[in-house]
Amino acid sequence: MTDVDNSRVSIILPAKNEAASLKHLLPELKNCFPESEIIVVDDGSNDTTVEVCESNNVTCLQHQYSKGNGAAIKSGTRAATGEILVFMDADGQHLAEEITKLLDVLEQGYDMVVGARKFGHQANYGRGLANTVYNKFASLVTGHLVKDLTSGFRVVRAEKFKEFLYMLPNGFSYPSTITMAFFRVGYSVVYAPINVKNRIGKSHIRPLRDGLRFLLIIFRITTLYSPxxxxxxxxxxxxxxxxxxxxxxxxxxxxxxxxxxxxxxxxxxxxxxxxxxxxxxxxxxxxxxx
Missing domain, CATH: 1.10.287 (Helix Hairpins)
Structure with a gap:
């Protein structure tokens, strides 16, 4: 059990057609963090995401159409009232009990703690190889050890995260953007190893479309940090x-x-x-x- 007051924590989950995994994840989160605010951002889902949230007495913000993962993160952040924000995927990969580990590390004086996946825990070999390249390049550019640039599982101090809300893209590259922003202004960022499970359902990432888009992350990393x-x-x-x-x-x-x-x-x-x-x-x- 973490020493962090759970009432200070807001847990934000961007979700698009993740009702199947939310049926299991939300009760786990409610059990582990009964006093925490839990916000699911429904990014234009056409499944029963809203009904699952209602049955678990969880706040559900709805986008009338899909705006992107980053847009969901921004909507959830604007609505959150906690001093500490927890971001995690709604597809069942991230474990509720791992939040405690990240919160404990945050209380050691850091501004953001990122859950770092092992190479073998990536969705597939190609994704793992691509993320390894991103990590190495980001480490070279920033001079800091970057263990998982694209991880969507992280805890951060709300006040500092909101400073860069206007900079975040609406797509999947929000994790790299916020990481570079924190490094750039000198905020403390640390990586903590996490365990992950196989996602429930199909991934929303398309290798051809998003693979080309992710190549642009490399240039974003540099231009965001030091052109x-x-x-x-x-x-x-x-x-x-x-x-x-x-x-x-x-x-x-x-x-x-x-x-x-x-x-x-x-x-x-x-x-x-x-x-x-x-x-x-x-x-x-x-x-x-x-």
Whole structure:
């Protein structure tokens, strides 16, 4: 049993056609956290999600059409009254008893605790490999060890999470966005190992559609954290190519070509765009003076 006062906790579950798993998960949550606020955000479901919530006396917020996982997270956060927010999937993968572990770690002085899955607990080998790439890249960019960038199971202090609510995308990349935002402003983030089960029902992620979308996460990671880390290498490479081409044409033709000039000017332009983006990013994360 955690030492955290359960009445301070709001548990938020984004759900789309997850009635089958909610039938089992909601009673478990009610049993483990009888004093906590539980909010299910029905993201345009066409099953009995609402009826399951009503039968378990759980708050259910409804989206009239599917807006996305991130949009559901934002709706749940706006409605939550707890000082501590718990986010978990409604598909049966996350265990109610694991919340206690994350809450206990949070009370050690952290601002966000993320449940980190093992490689073997990923939905499939491809997802596991992709998440490993995301984790390695995010660790390189931020300088912090990132064990599970895309995990949807996390606990966080509500006041600090709400600071970045406007930044969160409506799709599945909200976990990476909020993680980068916390690292960027210096909030304390830690990863705690969790056990997961196989989901109930079918996944809403489509390999082709969402696989291409998830590739963009890599660029979002960098541009959200520090744009210069992606613009500077590109600028340096283009400048090097232009300079080497100038050396080559100078030796062979004794002249400075238009292509060399174009590449060098392009390199300078890319660097300046990155510099401006860096300044904009700093303003984006700057808190309003109190």
């Amino acid at each position: 210069l880390k992606i613009f500077l290498p590109i600028s340096s490479f283009v400048f090097l190519v232009g300079f080497m081409y100038y050396i080559y044409t100078y030796i062979t033709d004794d002249r400075f070509t238009n292509m060399s000039a174009l590449l060098i000017l392009s390199a300078i332009s890319i660097f300046l765009v990155g510099l401006v983006s860096e300044q904009i990013t700093m303003l984006l994360y700057k808190k309003d003076a109190k």
